[in-house]
Amino acid sequence: EDQVTQSPEALRLQEGESSSLNCSYTVSGLRGLFWYRQDPGKGPEFLFTLYSAGEEKEKERLKATLTKKESFLHITAPKPEDSATYLCAVQALSGGYNKLIFGAGTRLAVHP
Amino acid sequence: NAGVMQNPRHLVRRRGQEARLRCSPMKGHSHVYWYRQLPEEGLKFMVYLQKENIIDESGMPKERFSAEFPKEGPSILRIQQVVRGDSAAYFCASSPTGGPGSYEQYFGPGTRLTVT
Numbered sequence: 001e002d003q004v005t006q007s008p009e010a011l012r013l014q015e016g017e018s019s020s021l022n023c024s025y026t027v028s029g030l031r032g033l034f035w036y037r038q039d040p041g042k043g044p045e046f047l048f049t050l051y052s053a054g055e056e057k058e059k060e061r062l063k064a065t066l067t068k069k070e071s072f073l074h075i076t077a078p079k080p081e082d083s084a085t086y087l088c089a090v091q092a093l094s095g096g097y098n099k100l101i102f103g104a105g106t107r108l109a110v111h112p
Numbered sequence: 113n114a115g116v117m118q119n120p121r122h123l124v125r126r127r128g129q130e131a132r133l134r135c136s137p138m139k140g141h142s143h144v145y146w147y148r149q150l151p152e153e154g155l156k157f158m159v160y161l162q163k164e165n166i167i168d169e170s171g172m173p174k175e176r177f178s179a180e181f182p183k184e185g186p187s188i189l190r191i192q193q194v195v196r197g198d199s200a201a202y203f204c205a206s207s208p209t210g211g212p213g214s215y216e217q218y219f220g221p222g223t224r225l226t227v228t
Contacts, residue, residue, distance in 0.1 A: 043221045089155075098145070098207065098217075100145075100205075102156070104153070
């Protein structure tokens, strides 16, 4: 069964304290891995897509990397406005359809 | 704003009533997906539609739930005879047809359904 596990569940950082969020996945064949940001009461906001092991994408203080079994979202020198829930999702090749399988998310709180 | 639009944003229904949730995809997108987020749980896929076709409904409950995406107008998620367990946030997402980024899904703000 296709599955996505995110860790930690919650993370508290001081402003400027860099860290990484983990997303491990089990999927029969990976079409793509996606990172989203979700603020309270809002819909997920698309951040990155990664398609193959070794791929990296960057956006401002965020950098996403991908291996054959997991992905990391690195946050460099975070600011309070980076506080949100970060969601990881995969699309599997099996079934031929486009549904996203989400992890439970990591709740990030960045304190000044 | 050419983003995914959902309405209503908040919907309150009594047990046994019907709920209709609407979704207009981003301009140029012809694929629509519905997801449900229960309190303290992750997003779960419900259904994937293209115009006038249901492509994958493997995540839809067998009873009371239906979805459509007509040739004209928004996609509709319909819940008949709502129960308290249907209280959740329902999100719609859309993606373009083919080409670069065609697998990326862009989400709307969601409809928060409360069943009293």
